[in-house]
Amino acid sequence: MTLPDAPPPPPSLTVGVATKDRPEALVRCLRSLRLLDGLLAEAIVVDDASDPPVEGAVTAALAADLPPEVRFIRNERSVNVAAGRNRIAREARTPWVLNLDDDAFVVTREAVEQAVRVLETDPEVAAIAFPQCDEAGVPYAPSAQPAPVDYPCYAPTFIGYAHLLRRDAFLSVGGFRERLGINGEEKDLCLRMLDEGWRVVYLPSAGVGHVAAAAGRDRRRYLHQTVRNSVVSAFCDEPMPLMPAGVAVRLWRYFPMRKGWGIDDPGGFGRIVRGLARDLPALMRERRPVRWETMRRWRSMTQSPPEPYRGPAVTAGPDA
Known part of the structure; x- marks a missing residue:
């Protein structure tokens, strides 16, 4: 007697997008999530008081290209990106949360799968930093990346445009400091996570697209x-x-x-x-x-060549 195949595990990933007044960029971002079919449990879009609201225009523009599980949450009064991402983490029902700027987009499914594998196999890693790429997946200059190296490594922080979080670790340190809003909130979070023993890993081969939108930049x-x-x-x-x-x-x-x-x-x-x-x-x-030991480790990480990451899910390091 042949036993039936075991059912596949439920999707373990939530994608979060905090957006404001950039529906065209959001359309590209959400369309790219079709690459994650089967991996994506839900996409949560927090509309931070866009005028007009983005949901109608975006769903109409995407039509059949809209991923099946997209939930819009609207703030009638504008808050900020940090608050929106904290809301996404609280609402998520999966262990991993991939935050994307509305002008970021998935280039390959393999990049996200690689990042998820690191979190699945290494319980000390709380966040994955991705390299910034153009539409074709070509990385930008090393100076525009979380670390200026071409091997997987530990990094002091990630770039907020795209990052994968271990949800329970993120919530255990209080999430992003909402007072900061945007710009520097990543470093503040990663320092507090380091103080609790969590690490950030940079995967240079796991590129995510980022074509910065001009709207709203002053x-x-x-x-x-x-x-x-x-x-x-x-x-x-x-x-x-x-x-x-x-x-x-x-x-x-x-x-x-x-x-x-x-x-x-x-x-x-x-x-x-x-x-x-x-x-x-x-x-x-x-x-x-934070503790003095944490500050010493942080300064060492920012002033020394990045330490190769040799976790079980990757082949790492210049000498690997």
């Missing part, structure tokens, strides 16, 4: 976010007596950054400082410094 706002968020992270995460120096250095960086980027920003530094001063009581309540 260079002056980006400068303010970069400086403010790096100060907030230093204040909340760094142990004493390192924290005051860390805050001062990050504030000072405003001036060379403004000059190097050629941004006219009269009064901008004062606005950043006044905003931080208003937030100081809340920041004092949020402060949870």
